[in-house]
Amino acid sequence: MEIGEMNLGQGYQPGRGNSPADSVFNRALPNALTAKSDELFALARKNSLWTLSFGLACCAIEMISTHMSHHDLDRFGVVTWPSPRQADVMIVAGTVVKKMADPIKLLYEQMPDPKWVIAMGSCATNGGPYYRSYSVVMGVDHLIPVDVYVPGCPPRPEALMHGIMQLQEKIQKDAAQSGEAG
Numbered sequence: 001m002e003i004g005e006m007n008l009g010q011g012y013q014p015g016r017g018n019s020p021a022d023s024v025f026n027r028a029l030p031n032a033l034t035a036k037s038d039e040l041f042a043l044a045r046k047n048s049l050w051t052l053s054f055g056l057a058c059c060a061i062e063m064i065s066t067h068m069s070h071h072d073l074d075r076f077g078v079v080t081w082p083s084p085r086q087a088d089v090m091i092v093a094g095t096v097v098k099k100m101a102d103p104i105k106l107l108y109e110q111m112p113d114p115k116w117v118i119a120m121g122s123c124a125t126n127g128g129p130y131y132r133s134y135s136v137v138m139g140v141d142h143l144i145p146v147d148v149y150v151p152g153c154p155p156r157p158e159a160l161m162h163g164i165m166q167l168q169e170k171i172q173k174d175a176a177q178s179g180e181a182g
């Protein structure tokens with residue numbers, strides 16, 4: 001038979017050649033898997049982040065673009081969601097004017113725990129171009145706790161995607177460290 005005519009895997013015989021030895025753990029508890037429950041939950045949570053997204057200003061256009069097919073956030077498990085009731089992450093995209101302070105706090109409080117916040121762009125981070133303006137909050141962290149800041153005016157979609165990946169890393173690291181301080 002010609003080599004080109006052989007099927008992949010043809011000639012394979014179980015038990016022949018090199019194979020790793022069974023670990024002691026596998027011999028004692030075959031097919032058992034151990035992990036901290038916090039880390040397992042974190043693995044599920046970080047790969048299924050539903051974002052409560054609302055646009056406050058120009059940064060929102062970049063956020064919308066990040067959700068579109070070219071960048072395809074779905075592949076990270078990120079689904080945009082119009083209600084706080086089932087959302088995991090609030091993306092604050094744009095200028096936080098003082099009139100919006102109370103609605104933002106209310107939406108945050110309506111989100112179930114665990115929840116996270118991304119401040120997208122310089123306005124949401126520290127007021128940006130409206131620094132010390134009479135009508136603008138100097139960063140959304142004056143209202144609610146922020147986990148990740150995405151710099152830029154506006155940040156490109158790639159920057160927001162990087163911010164989301166940073167948040168995923170934070171969720172996993174926090175779970176790994178949970179219970180250690182006590």
Ligand code: SF4
Nearest residue numbers: 058059121123153154
């Ligand atoms: S950071 Fe720049 S792009 Fe984003 S909302 Fe503020 S002014 Fe607009």
